[in-house]
Amino acid sequence: MRPATAAEALHGLIRVRPYGWLASPLPTNPAAAAERLHKVRDQDHADHPAAGGPLEVLAARATAAVAALGEPPAAVLKVHADPDAFNAELLAYALVGHSPVLPRLLGAADASRSLLLEHLSDPFDWAPADAPAALVDAVAAVHAAPAGLDAASADALAPFRLDRLTAAPAPAWISDLDAWHTALTLCIRAYGSEHVPVGHLDLKPEHVRHRRGDGAVCLIDIETLRPDVTGLIDLITLPAVLRQAGHPIAGPDVRELYRAATARHGAAWTTSDLRAVLIAYQRATSVATLSGLAD
CATH class of the missing domain: 3.90.1200 (Aminoglycoside 3'-phosphotransferase; Chain: A, domain 2)
Structure with missing residues (x-):
């Protein structure tokens, strides 16, 4: 018998989302995602040193848009479509974000459901x-x-x-x-x-x-x-x-x-x-x- 994958090892805790569960999905087109991310960066995170540098889209999903900021990248900007997912990530950082084995939370904005995190590329x-x-x-x-x-x-x-x-x-x-x-x-x-x-x-x-x-x-x-x-x-x-x-x-x-x-x-x-x-x-x-x- 082949060994279980990591995903299969989680069988029993996975909860499948129903079709159409996401009320306001984010654009999956990279150009449209970049436009949204630029707007959020300039509106909510303009005071971060990396905000003035280039923005590179890393992921454009209906649930979240993610970009690296700066050259070389110094921060990761993430925008959530789902308020529960945004709140869950904030809760995770409230619980364990002070641990040195995690990237630092640099900023959060409730209105845009965005998070700015330390970029770890190595x-x-x-x-x-x-x-x-x-x-x-x-x-x-x-x-x-x-x-x-x-x-x-x-x-x-x-x-x-x-x-x-x-x-x-x-x-x-x-x-x-x-x-x-x-x-x-x-x-x-x-x-x-x-x-x-x-x-x-x-x-x-x-x-x-x-x-x-x-x-x-x-x-x-x-x-x-x-x-x-x-x-x-x-x-x-x-x-x-x-x-x-x-x-x-x-x-x-x-x-x-x-x-x-x-x-x-x-x-x-x-x-x-x-x-x-x-x-x-x-x-x-x-x-x-x-x-x-x-x-």
Whole structure:
């Protein structure tokens, strides 16, 4: 049997949008997208140093338009068509944007649903033997980032704490309530009851970058991050991402890399608890595969 891809590993959490769900789609023609992006840049982000340079369209989708600003590029301008997607990305940055493994949020404008982000162009070097460990550590750092929230942000995001999620009705995509509570209880044991369990990064090899200057490992395109799914879904996705990057690693070895990385970032996972929480999470969500992580 062929191994699951990263997308297939997420089966069970995917929610299909109905046809015509987007009320005001953005233009998919690159020239029209460039016109929209120029207008947003000049209207809402003109004070950024990169705004005076050239604008290069990177993506022209109905859901979002994206451009690089400056020469060389110093910032990424993104315009969302959907207010929920814009708010979700703002929430993601509020939760984990202070982590050094993520691009910095440089500016946001509610009226145009636009975000200005640090541009990270340097691709990740997958050749070294320690490349998988570096990726796993970056993912673990994101999962631990809510512990570093300032007091005001922590108070605003308190409804997403593990103890609050345990007491709240389960999300609609949970198929086994007992297993969900078991998973949350084990997460509390690892992170503490006040932790916000972020997860669902858009992990793929091309979304791993190096930051120019210090060479730090960084993750881009974090708008899929959510504060109600836990980081377990990213752990489940990691074996597929590593295979795609040319680093196939056995599930138990990926699990142990993650356990060690989370310990460096303040979590208290044990091997037995990680195995148990993965099994409970699969039962709770109907995720198709654990890629050997619970072996």
